[in-house]
Amino acid sequence: MANSPMNVAQLAAVDAARAARVLNEVREARLAGQRARVAPRPVIEQSWDRLLRSGVDPEHDFRSGLLSSDEVRRRREESPLKEVLPVLREGLLSVADVAHHIMVVADHDGRVLWREGCTPVLRKADGLGFELGADWREDVVGTNGVGTPAVVRRPVQVFAAEHFVRSHATWTCAGAPITDPRDGRLIGVVDVSGPLETMHPATLAWVDSVAKLAEARLRERHLNALERLRAVAAPVLARLTGRAAVVDRDGWTAAVTGMPYTNRIALPKSPAPGRRWLPALGLCALEPLDGGWLVRAVDEPSPPGSTRIVLDLARPRRWSVTVSGSAGAWSHELSPRHAELLYLLAVHRRGRSASGLAEDVFGDPGRTVTVRAEMSRVRRYLGGFLEHRPYRFCEDAEVEVLLPDDPRDLLPHSTAPTVAGSRGTGP
The missing domain is CATH 1.10.10 (Arc Repressor Mutant, subunit A)
Structure with missing residues (x-):
């Protein structure tokens, strides 16, 4: 009969040191191919299995090259995460600093773009390579609160020796993915991390709730942008006959004329003015507008070909x-x-x-x-x-x-x- 997974949060809330010792025994047994007294949690065991297959060394951490400061700045400017930083800071930083944690925000590639919080803990993070521009993907640095939530697409807390790499076992972290509310695309992960003795059972729910607030803010910004685009669209569409739509730069529809309303029209990856074949409408003419595109259907036969x-x-x-x-x-x-x-x-x-x-x-x-x-x-x-x-x-x-x-x-x-x-x- 298989052993049941331990309740990490419950045990750590009572005795963090004992929880760390038990988790270390579980990790050592798993890496040795032996059976431990208790089983790792499924999300952790599945992560370990992925890493054992990929060849990550559990005894030595691996640090890929840090991004340059210029590249970090460029990614910050291009990332939608910059729009929700005030939400993340307001929801996490004040408590994190008091609790001796830091807040880390990484992009969809697992690159650390922002890192703020308790100064002594920031110095400890430096010792782990948890720095600005670092690559914190799971298949690079092992099970962790940035890379693992990005893989499984749900909040994950990683406590002590649940980290795959031994040198990270003094650390605890809780991370939640932040997705684009328009299409579910991963845009980054927010993580709260610190020394293992600072772990609290409610940390994961706290981080997840703030991540959801950030997604709600992104949704609100998107709806507001579409409202502004509708004001631009109204006089343009009023002058047209036939089928036409005004969409934002990602194809989300602000207004239509002569056709049923659809939430989104798939545009080319890098749209440009001119005639394009669009799957929803057929042959169309694309014209740039302030904040989006005018898409006019051209009623010609569909092009042949498979x-x-x-x-x-x-x-x-x-x-x-x-x-x-x-x-x-x-x-x-x-x-x-x-x-x-x-x-x-x-x-x-x-x-x-x-x-x-x-x-x-x-x-x-x-x-x-x-x-x-x-x-x-x-x-x-x-x-x-x-x-x-x-x-x-x-x-x-x-x-x-x-x-x-x-x-x-x-x-x-x-x-x-x-x-x-x-x-x-x-x-």
Whole structure:
């Protein structure tokens, strides 16, 4: 009978030193291939398994080159995280400083862009290489409160020897991903870290709640920007006949005329003025506006030629779908859930009903409402390349799936039974 995972937060709240000793025994036993008195928590054990496969050395930390100060500044300016720094600071810094913690904000690549808080703890972080510009991805520095939440796409606390690399075992951290509320894309991770004796059971919930406040602020900013764009759109669309839409730079719709409203129109990755083939509308003319684009449908026959759809799941955390044909090509970065759904449709080329997809994803055929809502969002950018009743890729499309070299690295965040079965980790 397998040992049950220990309740780290509960034990550490009573006796942090004892919790650290027990976790060290668990870690040593796991690395030696032996059975410990208690099992590591599943999220930690799965992280350790990934690292053992990838060859990270648990006895020596590895520090890739720090970004230059100029590169850190450039990334700060380009990151949407800069818009929510006031929220993160207000929610975390005052308590973190008193509790002898630091706040760390990393981008989607795991690079540390901001680091603030208790000065003595900042110096200790320097000793771990936890510095501005450092690469804190899981597959670089092991299980940690920045890299691991980015992989599993949920909040994670890493206490003491739950860190894979031995030199990090004096540290505790709690991190939560921050995603773009418009499409679920990971934009970064916020982490609160400090010496192991400063750990508190409520830290993870606290960090997660502040991350959600940051996402709410991003959503609010987006809606306000669309409202401003509508004011620009109104007189422009009033002068037009035919089908047209005004969208922001990412394709989110501010207003339409002569066509049904849709939340988003998939634009080329780097849109430019001129005629472009868009999956939702066909041949269109793109014209720049202040804060977005005017998209006018050009009613000409669709260009001939076959369509090729490439679902790229090979790169960790960078899943995408690329559509190409005689009119050109475009790509769309996928959220974790959309990557799951499109993988399942690629596996089942004859199609899956809503209940079939619900069973594939959740193990529960009754969760059709959730599946239909997500598939509606997928169809906003894949347009005519997906059919429904059942859901499937269109018959004349060539579909290719790019997979990780190791099947166990397929969509590591996913708990979908069918995906777990493809990884060889299912029941």
